[in-house]
Amino acid sequence: MCLFSVAAVKANERDSLRADFLQAEAVKWNINGTPYKDKYKSFDGYALQDYFQLAQLKKNILMKNEAQIADFLSLYNNTPLDWSLRKPWLSHLIRYKYKERFIKYYKPSSNKQFTCNYYQYQIETGVDKNSVLPHVTKLWLNGESLPKECDRLFSLWTKKGYRTNELIWQRVMLAQKNRKYGLVKYLFKLLPQKEQYLVELWKKIKRSPKQVAQLQKFKRNNAQETFIIIDGIKRLIWKDEVLALSVFEKASMQGRFSNNQKQNILKSLVTAVARSNDPKAQLWFSNLEREYIHSGAIQWRVASLLRNGNYDDLTTELEQLTVEQQADRQWLYWRARSFERTKQTDKAQLIYQQLAEQRSYYGFLAAAKIGDKSVLNHQAISIPGHLNDNISTMKAGQRAMELYRLNRLTEARREWNYWMTELNETEQMVAAKWAHQQGWYDRGIYSLSQIGSLNDMDVRFPMPFQNEFSKAAKRHNVNEAWAYAIARKESIFMSDATSSVGALGLMQVKPITANYINKSKLRRWQILDPDTNIELGIRYLSYLQKKFNNNIVLATVAYNAGPKKVYRWLKAEPSLPVDAWIETIPYKETRDYVKSVMAFTEIYQQKQGSGESPFIQLIEMQIE
Template sequence: MPVTNRILTALLFLNLSWFSGVLPAAENASLNSQQRQFLAAHDALLAGKTSEFQRLKKSLRKYNLYPYLEYAELERNITSASDHTIQRFIKQYANTPLADRMRKLWLKELAKQQRWKKYYAEYSDRFSANKTLYCHYLNAALKQRKNVLPDVKKVWLTGKTLPKACVPVFKYLYDSHHMTPDLIWQRFMLAANKRNKKLAKFLAKKLPASERKRYDDWLKMDKQPLESLTRASTQQDDAKLRDLLVYGIKRYSREDTATAWSLWNTRIKPDFKFSDEQINEVERSIALRAAWRHEPEASTWLALLNEAAVNDEAKKWRIRSAIREQDWPNVLRQIGALDEEERSDEQWQYWKARAYQEIGRNVSAKIILETLAKETSYYGFLAADKLGLPYQFNHETVTSDADAPLVKKLAQRPDFKRSHELFKIGWDTDARREWNLAIKSMSKDEKRLAAKLADDWGWHFTAILTVAQARHFDDLELRFPLLYQDVVKREAMRNQIQPSWIYGVIRRESAWREKVRSPAGALGLMQLMPATAKRVSRKLGQKRRLSSSQIMEVPRNISLGSAYLRQVMDKYNDHEILATASYNAGPHRVRRWLPEEGTLPADVWVDTITFDETRNYVKAVMAYSTIADWKLGGKIRRLSERMPTVFTLEQIEAANKEDRLASKM
């Protein structure tokens, strides 16, 4: 459909009445009296209304969430609470997430009070990922004269900036003369490789005076790698210079892989005594970068790597580079080099069959494709397309009718009752903590029951994650709910896209978590970045200023996300695969991944997308969209329809230009 007609269609469907958010009063009206009392008690505590809190707390003594009031009260008084009171709480609620949360609070308070003997006694290895708590533990251990020197060195060796709690621990390294120039240099290079300039500068000042200029050398290597490499290649060999040269050549390969490879092999590697590990690191890095950029030398360079340099990433990109070049004998060789378990993965089985087809071994190809075509998956659907077979939708419920009493019994467990109550009052994070602890030690069969329970509650995201942990992937009803059909179908019609595609994107982006905010700041079901949401909203002539909560409103989120899908479709001449990749990685990256000349089959293009995340994303959205088609009960669009040939950027832009001219006629 011409772009102008699409805009007219959008205007005809424009109706902002459903954009109003759910009022707090409406939410509160759905709560029962105990839930309202609980929230009132919590608010009273936060407001410092102690008498009101105690009155409400007393009336809730038998309520499932009573431990959360006790936790909140103790948290508020942690500085004055006795050890006995805190230990009693931890023991009483040992089977809840509150026990570890309280222990963390207590440990922080013990460190603040410098009660190191008690800290050492109460610390748990479960908290080792928390660097502040772990460094406090090491400090406490040192105070008890424990030998934790290897652990201290391990913490030291990171390119990340560490919390202040680690300072006393590192002071021990200096005071005990274990902090050597080599140890400082190792961390300097770790910081340099992470481009943590502030930390690198700090560490350079700790080096011997004669070595401090290395920081300036590194800065020049970072900013002007070719000039610095050329100058450094004439200097006298030493270990630290070799470290800088390794950094510099890898840095320069980002600008020009071919020149970097040549410079490394002709002027740098021959003249310096690099370790085998350094040689492997550099050559693997340059070869992989060439593969990610689909450069013609990639397959050759990957083939030249020493076997010790060939990690899992290099193995897979040997295959992908051969696929991109459509060098089918090499595809078979590289798949054959995988171990038996890796070769059996349906991804490589599909490409083995594709390669067999291309070299005329049709019987061998058919045997593999017939097996794959029985699967409800991306490669299963591709295989069915190759053979002209109907798609298989293997649906098997996660539980049977006979399991209903067991699910009901599970719902009566105190931990699941707490989780459900927390979910109902909107404390989603606490609800998930309770749930995760409850299922942590469950068997697969028990997790299947738990997945059904979450689904019964309408807690779809948790049901999806739990059934995955149970390794049951065939319940297509539970794993792929089709919620908000009126909104999705309306937005699909408005934007002239398939509702199944919207469902595929939602399922991959958020798995139906409505209020989710990603670490990058993406919001809601369709994971819209705030800037994108506002830009799309303005383009549609809607609200110019949007808060995060407004962007997360389900109807608005689906509306803006669907409109953005339409926009990226317009950029790529209605090519669903390219638009899907663009939705995930951004249009500028997709342009770089297009073929520079000729065309590519869509399955080849998808499996050679540079980013692992985007490659897996596109495959998932295509599979999920196909399942959504099946569940919606209409025509099932085959992947062969969704995945037309991929053209060059010039060809796509020319086609878009023709569409624009046609729309004006």
């Protein structure tokens, strides 16, 4: 497939072709007629000529058009255009039971209906069952209910003895994790009578995890019992970490766990024990092999020591980390802070100076500590002229950019992401710069982060919608750099961004928040409108700022986790310096969020060349 366009079109021609494309795309054409062929040819040089063809093929899914469909699928194999046509074509072949053709055009995907039909059709057309049915095991072992098209296949698979009780329990655990309780109930019915005692025991453990401590009730020491014990320990860990530790050690001595299962349990257990104040838990943690002490456990241990203001033990704890862990900027910073608090000023200054050379939350804190200005280490991406010309004429890039201009953002990002797989690292950097220059800021940010090219501050921290941000920030007395930092963290400036909890747009405003701030109900499309979204987000920042006495750290935490949780965390902790308080936030997502936003605020503050560094205030701030 040609990566470059045959002929580029000028901007005024492109505008004319764009309007013609939108009109022609909406109509159903006879793809075998001369008018269609002439219209298709009229789009020569236009980036979305292929999308016009795609739209018409989708409207003409008929067996008499198989050759044209096959040619298109072959030409655009593995591109975003592929699945858009292959999916309706495969559905058509299923509907009319063209089994051999379905097998010919099938490609593996996440579509379970297609996968089941593929295996079923293979068997029906004479493929050896024993070469097909082993693949069905992976398909069946799923935490979700599967489509009815799979029933015949699973019936044969079961009849041939592939479904075992151990597999049933594995699927039970997957379904339980996905909260598919109806599926769990169905799977229980598949178990033989001799294993019903395990069903009842597991139900009791779910209601009261302490029941898992009665290991004598697990009589057969088989894989099914082990599944339940592991699940029970994981439930118990967050209710009684000391008892969970005791059960884990006893079950381990009985040889119940494989090495992988031990590792799986220890991920959670070590974290829970690290945050425990129980002497037994602390003794176990102190004797634990360092390889098991991951960053999450270190975080909780450090947080516990900070809550108690125990900087002597903090110094000892950090000195016991592995060499690799000690090099982490987070633990370097806290070594410096522990040295500072224990009057080892020279040691603290040396580490602060080292960290202050880095562009990061901890680097900015360190710079403020020693009175230096934070460094951005900006290095603009340098683009050779010929490479820039090549990038801007590549077909996938042109398609992505034109879809972006048409505000077909999901399709545009799909094309862009495919295009990145076709480019080497240097070309990806150039493409990211090109996206930035064209005003497609989120692809510039995303693409550079994917390849670890992090030093072009203009591409990574753009300032779109400047007029809207500036006016809203002034109107509501909010630091514009802070507002930009929130938007950058929330959406990387994707105006159509939608989160799993329903937050929308550039500032990721939830509908309930939008309606509260606006004092009237807004529709989804209104909240997604960039101007409205910026206004709502900044008004909410202003509201939180006032609620927390102009403390932007607490307001930032509340923007992510909600004001109620902030009040709860404030009540739980004694008076702490703000850097220590941030480390004690129970939610990792929120800890990372506030650190990122503070760092981004510093970066935008410097880019705007106005105002004092937020980290100057930060190092003096006390959370009461």
